Amino acid sequence: MFDLNNFNQESASLIQELQKHVGEITAIRRFFHQHPELSRQEFKTADKIAALLESWNIKVTRNIGGTGLVGVITKGLSSKMIGIRADMDALPIDEATHKDYASVNQGVMHACGHDGHMAMLLLAAKYLSLEATFDGSIVLIFQPDEEDDAGARRMIEDGLFDKFPVDCVFGMHNYPNAPIGQVMISHGPQMAGTIGLEITVTGLGCHAAHAYNGIDSILVAAHIVVGLQTIVARNLPAQDAGVITIASIHAGKANNVIPQSVEMIGTIRYFDPKTAAIMEEKVKSVAQGIAAAFGASADVRLKHGYIATVNHTEQADFCIKTAQKLLKPEAICLTKKPSMGAEDFAFMLAAKPGCYLFIGNGPGDGGCTLHNPAFDFNDANILVGGAFWTQLTLDYLA
Known part of the structure; x- marks a missing residue:
């Protein structure tokens, strides 16, 4: 579990408000885990997300780059616009977690934590739409087909940033074998x-x-x-x-x-x-x-294939400041080394300034590592990741 004492005292009120929604979002995360869909087949996943966003008074645009969708929350008069992306697709793997919410779709499972990535962004979305005060717009990007054929590139080619001209864009991925909830941010190349x-x-x-x-x-x-x-x-x-x-x-x-x-x-x-x-x-x-x-x-x-995922210095620094506002030093890592794995968020960073960061998923014991049949996203990260996205948005649209 994540130690709540790792949150700074100044973020206590935000954490208390977000905690009111964590139970609901955890159930949603487990629904996604139980009903995974492969790349370019995220139809029910997109339907579920759209219904949730609309129930929270968030305007939704569907079918961008295939099954991709975007939600927009606008408050105040500012033209500032921040984008945050979560990937939606699962992998062709037979699940072996034996959890009561294990995949019911034979041969398909969320073995990379995209169910959790969606959940973190949904927690932030609900709070930002229904309770927060800010000046500008947040663009919630739910992207298909990260695992197979560069859904990020397809969304861009389909006019994502023409229709939603964000100033900057951010993404986050869970990271097994790092402490639960540790936010990991570094400059320069992140993925190959x-x-x-x-x-x-x-x-x-x-x-x-x-x-x-x-x-x-x-x-x-x-x-x-x-x-x-x-x-x-x-x-x-x-x-x-x-x-x-x-x-x-x-x-x-x-x-x-x-x-x-x-x-x-x-x-x-x-x-x-x-x-x-x-x-x-x-x-x-x-x-x-x-x-x-x-x-x-x-x-x-x-x-x-994919281009390298390279963080922009200004946006990486901005993420570091948000992390330091939200979390104590022991819950932040600024020395993560880049990986020779690949990530299609690279195409978004090539189109817009931004930053790709990571959140520790805890020990990889028993095969709880990415693309393994025993993998499961750590639900404690829903609060940490959701709080980070919320604070980042509030800082940018202050």
Whole structure:
């Protein structure tokens, strides 16, 4: 549990007001957990959110980027506008939490905590709409398809920031193996950019007992896998982060046939686009050079995916000030290291100034880690995360 003494005394009245709604929002979070929906299929989830927002007198716009929706709360006369985003989709995983609110949709579960992300924002939304006083607008962004195909980008392409021209935008993700409720904020890169990697190695198939009559595509592929691992170590400065991973290799069907070709797939991860460009060029030259040395060929195909998630300094500083107003120092971490995982909130940060932060979900014991069948969002974070979003909004729209 989160120790309520970690809230600063000056935030006591806000916490008391929010606590009145925590029971209701916790039940809603567990409803989302019990009824998860995959990317681009968040129909009932969006219906539930829209009904809740409208019941709290919040204007709702549906079907942005597919199943995405936006709620807007406006008070006073100011043109200032802040955006806060929560993702909605679940994962294709069979749940093994054995909770009484476990998923009833076989093969689908909220194994990344998006049910909790929605709940934190809904707690803030209810209080801000029905009880708070501020001057300006808050745009509540409920985004589909984070897990699969960049729903954030699709919402932007569908006019999200044209229809709702926010000054800045913020997002939050739970973080297992960090103390419950610890708010984690840092400057610069937070999550990596991604490039999909496919390599087809073509040799000359032959009988496995007479390898000298062919060109062994599997041997060539093995040398390429090893060669690719020299790129980061020998072509990037030590302070520049990069990852090149071959994650799957497929070739052949018989134990006495050297196959004509090998298919390999993998990923490239980076924070700096300049680093990405170096790795892209070297992957091609290393793979093709090694293949040529054996008399084989290598067809290298690269597909850019998510861009890097990079916080803006001014908005990160603003989040830090809000956290320090709300929480005691022991409940704040300002030294979190960036992750080579990927996050489509990057596209929102590329379009608008903002900050992506994290909230500790507690120990990862028993598999309570992201994308694991035993994962569950920690309900104690509904109050902490909801309070943070509320205070951030009140600070910005003061």
